[in-house]
Amino acid sequence: MIHYTLMDPQLIWASEDDIPVIIEKTIKGVQVLLREEEGETWSIQRVISTNPNDYLRSELQPGLRIKFIPVILKN
Amino acid sequence: MSSLDMDSPPPENNGNKQPMEKPKERRKQVGKKLETIRELGQTEIPDMKGNIHCLTIVGQVEGHLIMPPQNKTTKYEHVIPQLVAVEQNPDIEGMLVILNTVGGDVEGGLAIAEMIVSMSKPTVSLVLGGGHSIGVPITVAANYSFIAETATMTVHPIRLTGLVIGVPQTYEYLDKMQDRVVRFVTQHSRITDIKFRELMFRTGDLARDIGTVLVGRDAVECGLIDEVGGLAPAVQKIKELIELKQEAKETPVQ
The missing domain is CATH 3.90.226.10 (2-enoyl-CoA Hydratase; Chain A, domain 1)
Structure with a gap:
């Protein structure tokens, strides 16, 4: 593989012990990256969208803590 | 122009079927907006579409x-x-x-x-x-x-x-x-x-x-x-x- 970058390979490929758990989820139609925090909560890391208005949405602001609530769906 | 002015109804709306409900709804919306600003320091973002x-x-x-x-x-x-x-x-x-x-x-x-x-x-x-x-x-x-x-x-x-x-x-x-x-x-x-x-x-x-x-x-x-x-x-x-x-x-x- 060819990596065309300015950064040192040692810096890029060094593995850290404390690896945060990051998952990808779609919240209200927008793809976001979530990082696992303490107490079963997740914080919004990054919004992945080309729509500039998605970045202004208050419910998708980076750093915001969210919780997943299990719901039983009845058919 | 204040946000209240912006929310005042356009003149053609005067002949609406339910004239009493409209102002109430509006007041509720304005109240909600002010509350969001006061409580969370966030302003409501207008839903506008960019090209x-x-x-x-x-x-x-x-x-x-x-x-x-x-x-x-x-x-x-x-x-x-x-x-x-x-x-x-x-x-x-x-x-x-x-x-x-x-x-x-x-x-x-x-x-x-x-x-x-x-x-x-x-x-x-x-x-x-x-x-x-x-x-x-x-x-x-x-x-x-x-x-x-x-x-x-x-x-x-x-x-x-x-x-x-x-x-x-x-x-x-x-x-x-x-x-x-x-x-x-x-x-x-x-x-x-x-x-x-x-x-x-x-x-x-x-x-x-x-x-x-x-x-x-x-x-x-x-x-x-x-x-x-x-x-x-x-x-x-x-x-x-x-x-x-x-x-x-x-x-x-x-």
């Missing part, structure tokens, strides 16, 4: 390998479908590509650059901070490119990482990869092949590497970038390109 979308290329361009978590990355599996969506959505008329990247995977970067260059919608790129290495082809892929006065672009040779088989074919392969990048950049910008290679292999400019750092205006002078500018000129340019495209559409074929 320009924005693609940000930040950190490392991540390609065939997942990078360790300490890296900030832009993944091609995120960017490529987004570009397809932008191309297909009839409400989106133009795209702004904002770069602040240190480079990354050659094939990932070239894939993004080829996607941008083959889009039918007007594209404008803006380099802020840095648009190094593989960021160069991504920047020149847009129809028009801008660089901030303080932003830099580093042009340097590509290199192999990891285990390398020490045979002459490896060097040939490396040379081919190099040519892919050089050809793309020279085809989509005003810079010549000779000039680009000269910048790429220059010695004495970088402390630990060969190559050149182009700061803002230097990148424009050598023909790599079209103009020095910021956000407002970039948005203005994209609007101009959208207008030009619409005019071209309107003129009948003779």
